[in-house]
Amino acid sequence: MKLHIVPARTGLDWVKLGIRAFWRQPMALAALFFMTMAAMSLATLIPLVGPAVALALLPSATLAMMVASAEAMQGRFPTPAVLLVAFRTGRQRLRDMLVLGAMYAAGFLAVMGLSALIDGGQFAQVYLGGAPLTREVAETPAFQGAMWLAMLLYLPLSLLFWHAPGLVHWHGVPPVKSLFFSIVACIRNFGAFTVYGFAWMGVFLLGGLAVSLVAGLLAVGGLSSVVGGIMVGAAMMMAAMFFTSLVFTFRDCFEPPDPPSQVPPADRADTSTGPDAEL
Template sequence: MRAQTLPSGAGWRWLAGGVAIFRRNPPMMTMLVVAYWFTVIFLNLFPVIGALAASLAIPGLSVGLMQAARNLERGQPVGLQTLYGGFNENAKTLLALGGLYLLCTLGVLGVTALVDGGDFLRYMLASSRAERAAVEDADFLLPLLVVALLMMPVLMAWWFAPVLAAWHRQPLGKSLFFSFVACWMNWRPFLTYGLAMLLISVIVPGVLLGVLLLLLPGLQELLTALIMAPMVLVVAPIVFASFYACYRDIFGISEIV
């Protein structure tokens, strides 16, 4: 298994690849992404154990979405069972990836307590509006910078790890290592990719919403809903599909077991 180093422009192609995959079956890709979200939300409804269950499930569900994107690109059947079929290969490693990611995230949040006395940590772990209101006036700029800095290597290690574990049968350590190295080798296209996603998911919707609010100032809730609907039904599935295009170009489809 060898990761390729791609030029900066590859980041735009990944997003274009996501669009091409989405266009093959928009209703199916949208349904699977919505089912992914509903599954995670449902698991989080259970006190305490829900967050752990959701974290354990996310790597397998992510592989399911990658499998759906691959099947759509190849013209193969896709159904709801594809989403939950991600656990069929190397399930133990996928569960371990989810649990370890949760521990790393909590560890990063714990570090922020050293710079702000724990206000940001209390805000993130708050279970009610009253608990959030008690610390919402605190300055979160510094802890957010700490989170961004420390979570970057974590995200790099986990970006490809689930699919490497499931499709390439890589153990926990190797899947994290190869994912980190692949992201490090391709930081330039990932930077372009991040800018592309920022453009379609934040800047364009934000500008459009701002213009509409200037023209129709009394319809804020309706206009916000009209902008969010395409984000959920179109942009999000395209972004998820682009994750597969990213993997495909860096590792090559010939590497798939």
């Protein structure tokens, strides 16, 4: 497995490709993203261990969206079967994905635990859905300090797990090694991921402004009852586009394995930096 170093401008290509892939199968990809979020929400209802189980499902959900995006780019319709892709590739891969999920849940809960040292756990309870967020709570210095600490600690956690699901699934890399390779790939391609992050921030900002404008016009027109649904739907759609783009960051950072699998070949018309490969 060889790591590729790509130019910073590739980060913008990843965003464009993600948006393009989403609009090839918008209904299917949006529905799949909604189903993954719904499954994680239902998992939180399990007594005692619900939040941890939901967190452990995130790497598998990320992999499902990557495979669905690859299917869309190849002109195929991604079916709900891709949601189980992490659990249908043999016992070893299944075991590795379960270990990866457990490691992610442990890491995330550790971040929440460290943030609790600042505000006594208020931010953690709000974030995990155990307490409502009020203006008074949000404005307290302790809550804000815990929030910023959690954000700071979550960044390296997200980089550790960014490529890990794809490395486990497509390359057969053991869970611990996948974390190492993932963060190395993100650091070595720091410029591309920085551009990628800022580009998505711009997309979400512009999308939020457009939705706010539409919501304002609908409210003036007496249709305020549908405003909430439109805003939630737009947020879900933009989040789905973001997850759709993840497969392209993976594709361009690593040499494709042998034999080939589901990740689409690099499109030279879209980016000049990705490998000419089918993962």
